[in-house]
Amino acid sequence: MNWSRRWINPVIDKEFRLRMRTPRSAVSLMLYILVLGLVAMGFIYVTMYLNNGNTQRFNSSVGRTMFYVLSFAQLILIAFMAPALTAGVISTEREKQTLNMLLTTQQSSATIVLSKLFSSLSFMFLIMLATMPIYSIVFLYGGISLSQLLSIFLFYVFVMLLLGSLGVMFSTIFKKTMISIIVTYGVGLFIFIVTGLLYLFFLSITSRSFSSSPTPPAYSWVGYILGLNPGGALISLLEPTFSKSAFNVRQTTLNSQAPIQLWLEFMLVYSVVIIGSILISIRRIRPVRGRRNRMKIDRHSHTSPGSSSDSDPEVPVMQPKSS
Amino acid sequence: MIEIEQLSKHYGSFHALKNINLTIAEGTVFGFVGPNGAGKSTTMAILATLMLPSSGTAKVDGFEVTDYPKEVRKRIGYMPDFFGVYDQLKTTEYLHFYGASYNIPRPERDKLIPQLLELVNLTDKQDAYVDSLSRGMKQRLCLARCLVHDPKVLILDEPASGLDPRARIEMREILKELKMMGKTIIISSHILPELAEMVDEIGVIEHGEMVAQGKVSDIQNRLRVKKVLHIRSLGQEEELALKLQDEPFVTGVLSDNTGVHVHFSGGDEDQRQLLQHIIGWGYPIVSFHEAQTNLEDVFLEITKGGVAT
Numbered sequence: 001m002n003w004s005r006r007w008i009n010p011v012i013d014k015e016f017r018l019r020m021r022t023p024r025s026a027v028s029l030m031l032y033i034l035v036l037g038l039v040a041m042g043f044i045y046v047t048m049y050l051n052n053g054n055t056q057r058f059n060s061s062v063g064r065t066m067f068y069v070l071s072f073a074q075l076i077l078i079a080f081m082a083p084a085l086t087a088g089v090i091s092t093e094r095e096k097q098t099l100n101m102l103l104t105t106q107q108s109s110a111t112i113v114l115s116k117l118f119s120s121l122s123f124m125f126l127i128m129l130a131t132m133p134i135y136s137i138v139f140l141y142g143g144i145s146l147s148q149l150l151s152i153f154l155f156y157v158f159v160m161l162l163l164g165s166l167g168v169m170f171s172t173i174f175k176k177t178m179i180s181i182i183v184t185y186g187v188g189l190f191i192f193i194v195t196g197l198l199y200l201f202f203l204s205i206t207s208r209s210f211s212s213s214p215t216p217p218a219y220s221w222v223g224y225i226l227g228l229n230p231g232g233a234l235i236s237l238l239e240p241t242f243s244k245s246a247f248n249v250r251q252t253t254l255n256s257q258a259p260i261q262l263w264l265e266f267m268l269v270y271s272v273v274i275i276g277s278i279l280i281s282i283r284r285i286r287p288v289r290g291r292r293n294r295m296k297i298d299r300h301s302h303t304s305p306g307s308s309s310d311s312d313p314e315v316p317v318m319q320p321k322s323s
Numbered sequence: 324m325i326e327i328e329q330l331s332k333h334y335g336s337f338h339a340l341k342n343i344n345l346t347i348a349e350g351t352v353f354g355f356v357g358p359n360g361a362g363k364s365t366t367m368a369i370l371a372t373l374m375l376p377s378s379g380t381a382k383v384d385g386f387e388v389t390d391y392p393k394e395v396r397k398r399i400g401y402m403p404d405f406f407g408v409y410d411q412l413k414t415t416e417y418l419h420f421y422g423a424s425y426n427i428p429r430p431e432r433d434k435l436i437p438q439l440l441e442l443v444n445l446t447d448k449q450d451a452y453v454d455s456l457s458r459g460m461k462q463r464l465c466l467a468r469c470l471v472h473d474p475k476v477l478i479l480d481e482p483a484s485g486l487d488p489r490a491r492i493e494m495r496e497i498l499k500e501l502k503m504m505g506k507t508i509i510i511s512s513h514i515l516p517e518l519a520e521m522v523d524e525i526g527v528i529e530h531g532e533m534v535a536q537g538k539v540s541d542i543q544n545r546l547r548v549k550k551v552l553h554i555r556s557l558g559q560e561e562e563l564a565l566k567l568q569d570e571p572f573v574t575g576v577l578s579d580n581t582g583v584h585v586h587f588s589g590g591d592e593d594q595r596q597l598l599q600h601i602i603g604w605g606y607p608i609v610s611f612h613e614a615q616t617n618l619e620d621v622f623l624e625i626t627k628g629g630v631a632t
Contacts, residue, residue, distance in 0.1 A: 010423035014409065021411040096407035101468065104371050104401045105424035106393065286392075287375045 011102075011112055015119035025123065032077060032127050033134070039073040040066065040134050063141025068238060070135065071152055075159065075234055078124070079192055082160050083184040085124055086167030088177035089116040090285060095177060103286055113168060113281045121157075121164050128156060151237055155263065159230055162270045163188055165277035172281040195229040199246075223247030223258065227265030236262035324349040324476060324507045325370065330379035332365050332531075339365045341531040342379065347509065347524070349475070352502050354522035355511035362531040363511040364404055367480045370509070371401040383476055397425075400469030404481040404511075408461055410454035414445060417453050417464065418471055425472035432471075439467040443497055459490025466497060477501065479510045495521065551614040552594070555582035557607040566604065570597055584614070 008016075019025055043066050090113075093099040102112065138144050166187055170180040202222045223246040226232035236243045243258040327345040331338065340362045347353045355363045368374040369381050372392035380387055386394040409417060415436055422432040440446045443463035448456060456464065462482065469477055482498070483491045499521055501508060512518050518525070525542065527535040535542050556563055564578040572589030587594065598611055 010420050013423070014412070014420045017416065018409060018411045097403070097405050098407045098409060100368075100371075100373055100403050101401070101406060101421075101465075102424070103373060104396050104399065105421060106396060106426050106472075107424050287373070 009107070009111060009115055011107060011115035012119050015116060016122070019119065019123055028081070029127055029130060032081065033130055035077060036070065036073055036131050036134050040070060040137055043069050044137070060141060060143030062143075063138050064143035066141060067135075067138045067144045067148075070138065071234060071238065072231070074128070074131065074156065075230060078128075078156055078159055079163065079188055079230075081127065082121075082124055082163035083167045083181060083188055085120045086117065086164040087171050087181040087184040089120055089168055090171040090281070091174060091177040091180050092171075094175055109282045109285045113172070113278065113285060117164050117168050117278070120167075121160050124160050124164070125157065128153065128160075148238070152234070155234060155237055158267060158270070162191075162274055165274045165281070169277040169281045169284075172284045191228070192230055195225060196231060199225040199229065199232070220247060223262070224260075224265065227260065227262040228269060230266065233263040233266035324351070324384055325353075325509070326380075326382040327366070327370075328380050330366070330369065330381055331377045332362075332369065332374070333377050338531050340369075340376070343528070343531075343533050345526060345533060345536060347507060349507055350505050351523045352498075352508045352510065352521055354518040354525040355509060355528065356518070356525050357511075357528035361528045363528055364480050365531075366528070367401070367478050367509065367511065368403075370395075371399060371478055372396055373401075397472065398474055399476045399478055400472070400474040401478045402465050402469050402480060402482055404484060406465055408453045408456075408464070410452065412453055413449075414440065414451055414453060414456070414464060415449050418467060421468045422471045427472060435471065439470055442470070442500065443467045444493065457490075459486050459493065462486060462490065462494060463497065466494070470501075475507060477506050477508045477510075479508065481511055483512055550587045550594075552585040552587050552597075553582055553610070553612055553614050554585060554601070554608065555610040557609055559606055563601070563604075563606050567597075567601075570600065572597070582610070 047062055047066075090099065093102060107115075135149060138149075163184070167180070167184045170183045170187075171177070174180040174183065199222065202225060206220045206222045223243070226246045227243075232242075232246060236246070240261070243260070243262045246262060247258045325345065325347040327343055330340055330343040330345075332340040343362070343366060345366075355366070357363050365374065369376050370383060370388060372388050372395050375389060380389075382388070383395045384398045386398070388395050409420070412420065418436045418439060419429075419432055422435065423429075427435070437446065437449070440449055443466055445456075445460060445463060445467070448460060453461065453464065462485075466479075466482065469479070479498075483494050486494060498508065498510070502521060510518065510522070522539065524536070524538055526533055527542075554563070554567075560578050560583055564576045564583050567573055567576050567583065567585055572587055572593050573585055574588055575586035577584040585597075587597070589597070594613070601608060601611070
């Protein structure tokens with residue numbers, strides 16, 4: 001088991017144990033699959049029995065529509081689950097009064113934050129993998145390639161990482177888990193809903209100004225707003241031509257490509273958010289971070305009392321004070 | 324081992340610590356005494372690298388806490404006044420987690436953890452979930468956690484708080500054992516007589532200021548804490564009490580059914596002369612002894628009754 005000792009640090013190990021020993025985890029997993037399964041079954045019921053059109057059976061277009069429905073249902077479920085799993089990882093430790101003891105160990109701030117994020121997202125990933133059998137129904141109908149399925153799942157991982165890193169950041173900043181969860185859901189709501197509404201709002205304004213302009217440009221900036229919305233990015237992954245129509249306010253036929261694919265813009269912008277959130281979490285978790293770099297600079301100008309030539313340049317030689 | 328110089332901590336206009344100076348030698352058991360909110364926990368949190376001081380320096384084993392927190396953490400075992408445990412872990416898993424967090428290899432931990440459990444009398448609970456342990460057991464487990472990386476310094480903030488008398492005695496016995504192991508221990512407690520039994524030095528802190536520091540006996544002498552002499556006689560105690568009031572160095576006399584209590588400000592020679600006088604008067608004395616002045620008396624004397632607790 002050397003590999004596990006090397007890759008699974010104590011914080012991850014502890015988080016895995018604690019997570020899988022609570023009945024809540026099993027219940028969450030079951031409910032998640034149940035909801036997604038009901039969506040799939042409901043879709044099959046609607047398309048195959050209420051339609052009265054038996055000719056629709058095992059049509060690839062039905063498979064494709066079902067895949068879209070499942071993909072959006074999964075995205076919404078992730079939006080609900082990821083903040084709940086991550087927005088309390090640090091604040092719960094603080095509330096349970098275990099954080100101070102963890103912070104006095106040799107684990108670095110980065111290890112603690114990243115391990116907690118990783119372990120929470122691992123559980124989310126496990127849930128996502130558990131939904132695979134539901135997706136297998138799609139393949140009965142056809143119309144979806146394995147690479148499409150894979151790209152959608154990678155997109156989910158990215159969305160989980162985004163919401164997870166925001167959750168961990170707020171959990172580090174706010175002392176109360178409840179506040180952290182509310183703020184994380186609030187920001188999630190902004191990303192999922194407000195960006196979409198902003199797009200629709202600015203689309204109606206710009207399309208009006210475009211129609212009054214004698215020489216309107218080929219594409220409008222308004223498409224960039226939709227690139228911030230996970231729904232828009234997901235559709236652009238499913239339908240590559242969607243990015244073009246998102247930027248094309250006049251809805252005319254254009255031969256040129258869209259300025260940027262929406263999913264690519266989504267990933268670029270939110271990568272910065274993810275990195276920023278993680279860095280803030282690492283910085284905020286401990287008030288005392290050490291001033292090694294400053295001390296290193298100082299030692300170039302004058303020798304510190306505890307240092308010697310054969311010692312580690314970053315650590316002063318220990319000189320116990322005699323009583 | 325621990326050097327604190329001009330350490331201050333303030334939150335806005337509130338000064339939790341005001342220019343604290345403190346030196347604790349290696350192997351010393353240092354009792355931190357003070358009312359609630361005096362600054363004990365703040366000082367300990369700064370030493371444990373959990374809080375930044377507003378000004379001043381604090382060193383553990385020569386390492387400044389804000390400059391070299393990682394080195395300091397290697398050398399300290401910190402037990403906060405209020406702490407939680409991971410309820411879903413077993414006792415041994417709990418210690419393994421902290422051992423691994425201090426980068427102790429698994430084979431070493433496998434040998435170390437049974438020893439630690441034995442030290443804190445929890446061997447029979449090694450497979451129990453932490454959740455099922457009593458408060459006293461959790462307290463002892465937390466103490467074992469502090470020792471998992473064999474630190475030179477133990478910072479124990481109210482380790483006996485909330486414990487029943489039996490658990491308190493168990494905790495005290497463990498601390499005595501740690502003292503014998505040569506650990507430098509900083510311990511705060513409200514149970515002052517318990518501290519008196521094990522501490523080498525005390526520091527009395529009030530309103531963020533260190534009002535006294537040193538050996539308990541030195542502080543007692545410096546403050547000239549009055550002795551109380553307890554005299555028991557076979558009858559005629561009230562008459563004896565009246566006569567004693569006129570004796571030199573006697574500042575007060577009380578008589579009750581347990582005997583005569585004499586507040587005495589003289590030294591040992593004066594005390595000998597007083598005993599000689601009483602015997603000379605011919606009273607049927609059966610006992611004459613000095614009531615032990617404890618840490619509580621010292622604390623009350625220093626803080627002049629301005630104690631919040």
